[in-house]
Amino acid sequence: MRPLVAMYGCYIKVKLKQLYAMCLYTKYLLNKKYLPTRKNGYNPPTCNDERLKYVPIKCGKCMECRKQKKREWYIRLAEELKKHKGALFLTLTFNEDMYEEVRKAVNAGIRPTYEEENDMCRYAIRHWLELIRKRTGKSVKHWVITEKGEDYNRIHMHGIVWCSKEDVDAWRYGYTYIGDYVNGKTINYITKYMLKINENCPEFEGKIFCSQGIGRGYEKSTNARRNRYQGERTIETYKTEDGRELPMPKYYHDKIYSEEEREKLWIIKQERGYRYIGGEKCSTEDLEEWDNLTRYYQRRGVEVFGDRPDEWEKDMQRKRLERMRMARRRMREGSGVPGVLSRPEGREPAAPIINKATRG
Secondary structure (H helix, E strand, O other): OOOOEEOEEEEEOHHHHHOOOOOOOOEEEHHHHHOOOOOOOOOOOOOOOOHEEEEEEEOOOOOOHHHHHHHHHHHHHHHHHOOOOOEEEEEEEHHHHHHHHHHOOOOOOOOHHHHHHHHHHHHHHHHHHHHHHHHHHHHHHEEEEEEEEOOOOEEHHHHHEEEHHHOOOOOOOOOOEEEOOOOOHHHHHHHHHHHOOOOOOOOOOOOOOEOOOOOHHHHHHOHOOOOOHHHHHHOOOOEEEOOOEEEEOOOHHHHHHOOOHHHHHHHHHHHHOEEEEEOEEEEOOOHHHHHHHHHHHHHHHHHHHOOOHHHHHHHHHHHHHHHHHHHHHHHHHHHOOOOOOOOOOOOOOOOOOOHHHHOO
């Protein structure tokens, strides 16, 4: 039977195995804390427990990782909505003229790449928010994700903002849609774009632009008291309003527990002798079972969810090369001085970045 997780009148079906989902391509790397780095002055502390020598690193690309990110943002946005009412749901688009104007402003190609189109959205969002800040004297708390349209593959954005409708009307780049009632269903709908794959452009990845500290302060709430460190009895889940439990977002986990406590919790997990793969309990001592289950769910991810593990590293390399190419283009068309970028003649200089993307 599937439990129902209720938040703000919205019931979401959650499979029990989702509470224990893990990355299907986890790598175990040497713990940087115990390696010589600039941060520790190339004089790392001694690792007195071999169980802390390696730490798990998630791929962030497989469907299990994407579902986890989606749940984390759902929880954080819901926490933000508890403290600050009056949020708006919106859709932001580009018309033909403004699309060309922004494309030229960011020095994108005639046919912008996915990376360049996301950069165009970053530019437009940044200038829109700066315009509001200049007019009102306040920064707008926001969470926005880019998407490619299914019919015409046009780039646009969906998001949740904490501002007035008049502020949204300041968007000068195209059509806007405003929904003035935001609840759990709205948050669930908007975060689903993190999982969406456009069949016409499957390589496109939606980019999140958001204010810092969305959902900040949970660690000081009454609900967080149940999460305090208690050794093996520590509860590392987030409790919803109806009493159901979801994995705690890393953003909260790192604030609630000290570095020492997090290390102890990692040791406790290892000593339990089992982990979950695709929701199935698996002994960490049975390497054959571990390998078979991992391979099964990896194949399932490829066939059902369109995971592309062979392409992820290539995609990352392509994105890095694309960013380098964009930087070279800006420098060639700029003043030639490092850090100084060009702007089209007669335009105002770009507004400073006041809200960084994908920051917690």
